[in-house]
Each structure stands twice: as C-alpha cells, then as structure tokens.
Amino acid sequence: MAVERGDVEHVAMLAMLAFTEEELVAFTTEMNGILALFEELEGVDTDGVEPAFRVLRRRNVFRGDEPGEMLPPDEALANAPDRHEDAFRVPAVLPND
C-alpha cells in the first residue's frame, strides 16, 4: 500500500514537523521504500501470538509516596531558552485581539 504526498503531509502535521515542498516529495518516495521493508512482516503467521511490549516480567514497581530531593528552580531553568522568574516563557497561546 503506497503512501502519497497528502499522507506524508498529514503525518508531518501529527508529528509537529514542517517540510519544504522538495523534502515532502523526496520523503514520500523514501517512506514507500521503507514501508515495503516493513510489509515483509505480513508474511509471518502471528495468530494467537501475544505482542511483546516488555521483555522482563517485572511490572508495577512501587515506592513510598514521599517527596525526594528536587532540583532548585535555578538549575531546572538553566537550559530554558526563555525564562520569566521561575517559569518558562512561550509566545502567546491565544491570539492577542
């Protein structure tokens, strides 16, 4: 099943990525090549086989609900591209008007 340019645009929208026209065209061809590799799995009989999801049997690891050590705000914010007091600053979420 081939993907088309429109499918690639839709996936880019979901993935929060922007592509130029040229990149979209190239990526459509490339993606079809890779999906052809993935489609080899169609030939494998997986009836009644559980999906793996995890490889160790361990699950539900609990700990006491006690606060641990936390990073001081200045360290936690040290990599922020834009900071306002103890917060990360971003452009307006809603239009100004």
Added chain:
Amino acid sequence: MKLYELTFSQIRAGLSAGEFSSRELTESVLDRIERVEPALSAFVTVRGRGEILAEAERADASRASGGNPGALCGVPVAVKDNISTRGLATTCGSRMLESYVPPYDATAVARLRGAGAVIVGKTNMDEFAMGSSNENSAFGATRNPWDTGRVPGGSSGGSAAAVAAGEVPLALGSDTGGSVRQPAGFCGVVGVKPTYGRVSRYGLVAFASSLDQIGTVSRDVAGAAALLEAIAGEDPRDSTTAAEPVPSLLADTGTDLTGVAVGVPDEYFADGLDGSVAEKVSDAVETIRSLGAKVLTISIPHLRFGVAAYYLVADAEASANLARYDGVRYGHRSDHAEDLESLYRMSRSEGFGAEVKRRIMLGTYALSAGYYDQYYLKAQRVRTLLARDFERAFESVDAVVAPTSPTTAFALGERVHDPVSMYLSDVYTVPVNLAGIPALSVPCGLSASGLPVGLQIMVDKFREPVMFRVAQAYERAAGVDSSLPEL
C-alpha cells in the same frame, strides 16, 4: 610501550603495582587525544586538561592512602554524548541539544564517578543514537581508525573509535539495536550490550525505551566486565531495572570451555554475509570448539524479520520519546515562531536532522489511526516470536555465536543516502534488543583487506558471566593481535 597503548588488564596491574600513576596514564591518554583527534572526530567534548588531571591526582591520592580503591579508580573513561553528565554538555549529536548542559548525572555516570573513574569527555554519535555509521552526527562524522575513509559504525561510533585508537581504554555507549556491538566490531574492540534492565537508563536520553541499554566499549574482555560491574544493578530511579543481584561477571577460568554448549544459527550464515567475515567467524567457532565447547547447529527462524520488527518498534517509541523537544524547556528554540504551535513546529524542524525526522515520521505513521494494528502491533507480535526463537535455543545451548555484522566497515558516504541498505546492516544485532538478552562483540581478526571482524556471543537473560567466560577464553586462545592501528 606508551601508557595509552595499554589494555584495561595491563592498566589495572600497573596501577596496583605502582608502576605508573593515574596522572601519568591520564596525561598519556590526553596527549594521544590531541594527536589523533583531528583525524578521527571521536569526541564532541573533551574536558579541560587541568580538571581531568586534578581528578587523576585525587585517584592517585586515594590509592596511596590504602584501602581498596576499586578496579576503575584512576582509569580514564569516555562517555557517549547521550548519557547525562552534570555540568558537561550532552548534545546527543544533535543541533537540538547543542547547548544543553544536564543539571544531573545519569546513574551510570554517578556510579563511575563513585568508583573513581576519570571522565575525559563525551563521544560523538549518530544524532539521538539513530544510525549505523556516525554519519548522522550534527558535528561531523567520526572516522574509523583502521581506515579513515571508512565509517566506525554507529551509533556509538565515537566510543568505539576512541577506544580502538588508544584515546581512552574504556568508554560507555548505548545499544538500542546494535549501537555498541556493531561499531565495536567495525573498530576491532570489545562491545557489550547487557540484559535489558541490568543497567539503569536514568539519565540516558531516551530513544526507544523498551530497547535502550547502556553498554561498554573496551580493548579487552576484562575491561568490559569491570566497567559493567561498576554501572550495573537496580536503581530506584529506573523502574525497569532488574532486581536480580549483579554477580561477579568474570572469573578467571582460563581457556577451558568444557561443559559449555555453543549454538551456531544457520540463518546468520546465509545470503548477504561477506565471505571474509564468514571465514573469520568460522575460524573463531573452530577455536571455541578446540577449547572443549560442544558446538551445535541451531536455528533462529525469524531472524530475517528482525530488521522490520525492530525499526517499527524503535521508531514508534522514538516518535513518542522525541515529542518532548518542543523548544520550551531546553534545547533549540526557533527565532521564527509567531505563536506556540509554530514554536513547536519550527523548533523541531530546525533542530532535528534528516534521519531523526525520518524515524519520527515513520513512527508517527505506524502509530496513527488505521495503521496501529497493521504495523505496530504486528511488529510486537513478531518480536514475541523472535524472543521465543532464542528461548528455544537456550534450552539446548549456553551461548549462541554468530557474526556481529554481515560486512566489515563500509566507506563513508556509501549508504548514508539509502536508508533501507543502512537498516539492513543491523540484521544480526537487532534480534538481541528485541529479545532483551545480553550480547557481546569480540574481535576475531582482520579481513583480507585489513579491517576488523567481530564475533558476536549471545546468552540468555542475566547470564552475562557465561558470555564473558566464552569471550575471554576465545580472546586468550586466539591471541588476537591487540596492537593499535597505524594513525
């Protein structure tokens, strides 16, 4: 012999006997880095000479004050640039994290520091560990020390090249689908991918969480065992770490492999395997047989579906894990955004390189409405079948041996524009990650064209000791030439 040429075993013996100090060793290593680094680009960051040497001196002082300093005390170690180091840039080979400085240490790094290891710097890698050649680094491709026109493998290519060139005796890497073992094979060094859950992933920048595992790179098997012992074990900060105690990983058992059953899977010797790799690996199997191991032919029937299952699972997990890079809290922020959504979209599009975008796109597609069952769920079912293939094999053998990669190191530029051929070069390494088992690549000689070949040894979960036993017996018996490549 210069100190930078020593393997870990020789360093351990020399430091304990007082033949040289950590400061002398570290200076030799730093001089070596200065001399060969321009040709290799194995590092993204090397720390300042002064602070490194101060740590080496502290290790010497702690050794002089008696007590038990531990195997890694005063030993220089490099760390892959996707493993968080407090106060030291951790770029993941990406423009996205070019100026990111972690406010905390990964558990593996904290344990290394606690053991007195001297961290010299951060090694180059394919961006976000996505690649098999190191050509996807935003900071330039690392070169293979055996032939600088060839790739070192990836994604831990910087760690492998650095160790192979004598820039450092030990390094940490990460292995999601072969990213430690394949470059170790290409560069003629020892690379270990532990059992999933053996080593904490806390502070390892996430790529595919159900597959990622921190591993080791060293010139000798003893170095790998010592490094893994130092970083392994349960961690309350990673709930996927295993509660199993970490045993002593390497007993000195000499070269006798009597009582060990080794399986050779037919499927790993089929079409696509380079003739000179096949020859070296078959010779290695004969050596292992001559040491007393029983060698059986076995089958891993789903091997050929491993690459497709792996890339679906890994890309799906990556698309979710990399959603965190939004230009808000850390990492690249676009200057061209007009509102919050365009901030996300522009920051990601400017910060990520081509392969990372490709994987996010494929993963997003595989998880999107209408395709989840067909791609993602199907891949996870095939993953179960592959894991069962290994479970069945380990009912009759202790270890499975095979080539690490189908070819030796390929030329720079040869595959970078053909993702499918790049992905297929991982065919022998990805099944191990899907099954969660440990595996190791040990050098088994040079091909006719003078390039290293790797022998892969795979064992059942938590059976690292038998993996190290077979590897060390082979390493000693084969007498593999451990001299450094000419640079």
